[in-house]
Amino acid sequence: MRLNVQYYALMREQAGRSDEALETSAATPADLYDELAGRYGFTLSREQLKVAVNSEFSDWSRRLAGGDSVVFIPPVAGG
Amino acid sequence: MRFRFTPTAIDSGEARRELLDLGAGGYVSFEGWVRDMNEGREVTRLEYEAFQTLGVKEGERIVADAARRFGVKHALCIHRLGSLELSDMAVWVGVSAAHRGEAFDACRFIIDEVKHRLPIWKKEHYRGGDSGWVNCERCAAAPQHHPHELSVEG
Numbered sequence: 001m002r003l004n005v006q007y008y009a010l011m012r013e014q015a016g017r018s019d020e021a022l023e024t025s026a027a028t029p030a031d032l033y034d035e036l037a038g039r040y041g042f043t044l045s046r047e048q049l050k051v052a053v054n055s056e057f058s059d060w061s062r063r064l065a066g067g068d069s070v071v072f073i074p075p076v077a078g079g
Numbered sequence: 080m081r082f083r084f085t086p087t088a089i090d091s092g093e094a095r096r097e098l099l100d101l102g103a104g105g106y107v108s109f110e111g112w113v114r115d116m117n118e119g120r121e122v123t124r125l126e127y128e129a130f131q132t133l134g135v136k137e138g139e140r141i142v143a144d145a146a147r148r149f150g151v152k153h154a155l156c157i158h159r160l161g162s163l164e165l166s167d168m169a170v171w172v173g174v175s176a177a178h179r180g181e182a183f184d185a186c187r188f189i190i191d192e193v194k195h196r197l198p199i200w201k202k203e204h205y206r207g208g209d210s211g212w213v214n215c216e217r218c219a220a221a222p223q224h225h226p227h228e229l230s231v232e233g
Contacts, residue, residue: 008130009200010212044215052198055132071130071198075214078129078158078199079111079170079190 001025001066003032009074015040029053029070030060044074081146082138082156084131089157089168100152103175107182109190111170113163117213121206125163130198134158141192149185151176156189158199 003026006019015036026032029051036042050073051058064070091110098106113125142154154174163169172189176182193199201213 006130008128008198009202010215052130052133055136057133071133073130073198074200074212076195076197076199077201077213077215078127078197079194 001064003064003066004069005032005036006069006071008071010044011040011042011072011074014042027063028061029058029064029072032064032070033060033072048075049073081142081154082135082158084129084134084158084160086159086161089159089171091168091171091173094155094157094171095173097155098153098173098175100175102177103152104177105179105182106173106175107179107186108171108173109186110168111190113165113167113169115165117203120203122165122203123206124165124204125169126202126204127158127160127163127169128200128202129158129160131160134197134199137197138193141189141196145174145185145188145192148188149176149181151181151185154185154189156193158193158197 002021002023004019004021007015007017012018024032024035026035030046033046051060052071052073053062054069091108095106095108115122138156142156145151146154152175156170156172158170159168170193172186174182174185176185202210203213204210
């Protein structure tokens, strides 16, 4: 299925892009993170991140559907 | 709209006017400024970026939650994005209420939740030319084969 992924901050720099549409067989955000960490060499472990699907915080075990938009959220530092 | 991002300087005088209310007997605001030092490193400037769609939704929830919880008249939070110099205002929170107690409490609640929850990232540039994403770089430097031993600051 085809998903949209956006990258921010440290992960944007490590992926070398802000967003992409990609074809994947990943069933969940956890699977997708493992796949992309292998591709881009992300240094943050999944335990340090949160994930959003379609602009809402999500469980890592949610079943992804074609067209979903996924954003991995590194440790935040607002304010 | 009770939470927003801005790519340009925050005008706190203008923002304050959005909180005026004939029933308000007090107004409390908080300004977060860019500091020249963090964890022993000399900071020369900052960059903020945010996942804005989710940030605005969560920010609106925080401010609405504060308004309900503390019974204030109006509350607003504005967070700056982009490149900031020392002493620039990074974030502004304002609350008006019938009495000062709930205004102080709501203001504190909002800034604490914003710092803790919103998908906003800060890159510090240091004297000497290097830079780093706050709360990310030191975790990232830890060994990758023991991910469960890592801790996230917050």
